[in-house]
Amino acid sequence: MKQFRTNDLILKTTTTIIAFVILAFSIYLFLAGHNAPGGGFIGGLMTAAAIVLLYIAFGIGTMARVFKWSSTTLIAVGLLTAIATGIGSFLFKQPFLSHTFGHFHLPFVGDFELATAMLFDLGVYFTVIGVTMTIILTIADDQNEEKSELG
């Protein structure tokens, strides 16, 4: 299959721009989730979409060199983050998964709200990325293998 690979120049160029726009939007969705539509789940899906686009444009081989993290590790990291947030509330003698929030004044930004729920959402975010990437890459990889076997 490799010898017939076409040079998708336009796709690659637009991808480099669009992927980062999508990534930025997904991070916005994730961060804004507590007050506006969005959150860990949608943000994670969107990030995964950006990465998938990169995979389509550059192929698995290139991405494997750039992107060192295995997607299953992301699942584990995400789940651990979510559980650790829940367990963290034990430190303050609170029930599992109790959340708190506070307002802080930061330079440049002004009034900024930080909530422990964001940490939990970060876990969701990582897990969703990991799961989506795992599913798509596993199936896609398998099809490539099969094609090369058949070919």
Add this chain to the structure above:
Amino acid sequence: MLHLVIFIPFLFALIIPLLRTKLSNIHLGWFVLAVPVLLFTYFISFLEKMIQGEKIHSTLNWIPSLDINFVFVIDGLSMLFSLLITGIGSLVVLYSIFYLNKKENLGHFYFYLLLFMGAMLGVVLSDNIFVLYMFWEFTSISSFLLIGFWFHREKSRYGALKSMLITVFGGLALFASFLLMSITTGSTSIREIILNSEAIINSNYFVLILILFLLGAFTKSAQFPFHTWLPDAMEAPTPVSAYLHSATMVKAGIYLVARFFLVFQGEQLFAIIVSVFGIVTLAWGSFMAVRQTDLKGILAFSTISQLGMIMAMLGFGAGYENKVAIVAAVFHIFNHATFKGSLFMVAGIIDHETGTRDIRRLGGLYTFMPITATLAFFGTFSMAGFPLPVFNGFLSKEMFFKAAILDNVLDISILIPILAVIGSIFTFVYSMILFFKPFTGKENMLDRQPHEAPIGLLVSPAILVSFIIIIGLLPNIISEPILAPAVSAINGEIPLINIHFWHGFTNIPIWMSFTVVVIGTLLFRYRDKWTPFYNVFPGRWSAANVYDYLVNNTFTFAKSVTSFFMTGSIRNYLSIILGFLIGTLAVTIYITDGFAVSYDDLAPITWPVAFTGITMVFASIATIFMKNRIAAILVLGVVGYGLSILFVFFKAPDLALTQLIIETVTVALFLLCFYHLPDLTKTKESLSRKTLNIVISLSAGFIVTIIAIASHSFKKFDAISEYFIETSVSLGGGHNIVNVILVDMRGLDTLFEITVLGIAALAIISMIKLRKKEEVDS
């Protein structure tokens, strides 16, 4: 002390493996023999107290909260049975020492035998019905193990299974009856139940209690038509047949009827059922016994018939003014144990010394085995009820005739004595066959030269035969210590027992006995002339055939039922599941009158919403008619995107976003996977099948719609959402209520949902990456 005594057999059974390995050069039976002998002397020591009418109580708590305790009571009836169990138990163990080779698996044999002995003592001594039931099942299990002792033989396994199925069936019926008894009387003690027998008789369940109770007793005591397991149980080693299937276990049912006699006494139904089944069993068992060619087969049917006779006497006794019947029953229990035990041992000796039990091959053994022949002579003639004072069987048989004449439970009571005489005639015939066929006549073809049995084998039957003679001559020596307390335990009255041999010619029973002897002799003499009758007689409706038919057809029926609906077709299962769903929901709605339409609180229908909805409907209908998989997925995608538009209209931006992306991802994944599947082929389905599918899907959709409408109309409480709206900012610190609910208020749900996602991803990896290479190739 009494508790220890009952548990001794169990405790001793536990050390048998130890004895077997440590002392392998001495026959294990010698050690085991100590147990029944010890117990027998222990029970004998109570005889004095029994005569004075005392009872011995003993209680050990087991489950006090349920009123289930080891309460053991010795009274006259328990005493009689305990003496039989331990006495004949001792003789059987002694006999088995010489009968069984040391190469046999003796550890198993004596283990089972002791288990049985302890269980049987528990049955006859328990006052608590549930403890009694426990020991009752123990006897079934140990009997099963003993019948299947030579488990490498097909017929042993068949017989063991058959006896197990039938006796356990009866045991469970008995358990149900006990439960009902304890519910109606509020007690688990037999003695208290007897005191409260009014409660049982007047309860609505009386007939049920009685029938279940008698099912238990009849199956165990091999009454017609449940007698069929006993002839097949003859595959057990002969000591087992002698012990379990003549003297003890098969009398457990008799014991039960006698024990609960005071509860049902005077009830017409009880008297009729027990006496009719007893008398039918007597006639049928003796009739069938003549047909047998196997020594143990004859003895098995003879046991059935004698048990029927005892049962019938108990039934007669339940009628009024028939006091002699109970005395006769108790007397015959004792006598039957003596002569049947000795006869089984004789059959075992013949088998042991000649290698066969087939009466067609045996003959002229008297010259070789004179002692055995003498023992057999007393056994068989006592069983036949031959009128000579040395045979105890004659005495009890004559009392049986007397009881049969006095019987007044049935309107057609004249049939009862007639059936009794007919049964006794056949009893006479098979007893004669049993004695004359093997011991007289010409010597037949035997594989080896027969010779007299070793003395050890002869001791046990000789002791039993000596009982036959002693009681035949002096029947009153057991009447005061054994019979009278037993009778008083059964019907609550202390009888004056004086058993005579000779009543004079004015008595009807003596003429009945003479009739039996004369006709019996004639029938035996000319048996060649009439036995072909048995060949004409159809065996199809015999209980054994009915049993086989039932067992086999249960298997085939279960198999056909299973293969009818467990087709392996997922489509069928889905039809069944949906069918049940529709059925239960429809019935529930119909019964509870649960359907209502309320137009309150409905959102206005706007044009964009209506348009989106109609588009989704068209798309979903179109999906059904798609001929290409990819096209079907894409059209299905329209429904998904339509849904996300609906979310937008109904102001759920988070849901709309999520639905949009998820729909895209699933469509993409579908496309990836379906790429591999073959094209949709039009499956040719029958019209009825198609109609069924349409009906099921339409009604499933209809019922869900109905429920959705009804559930909207029955809003009984305000929604909890007000709370979330109010506290989202103050408690959660966020303005996005959906997100605050997801991560803060109900974070636990989210935690497990992402876990589900993680597991799904790992499952996909393991399905795709870790499958075997061969599967890929094929």
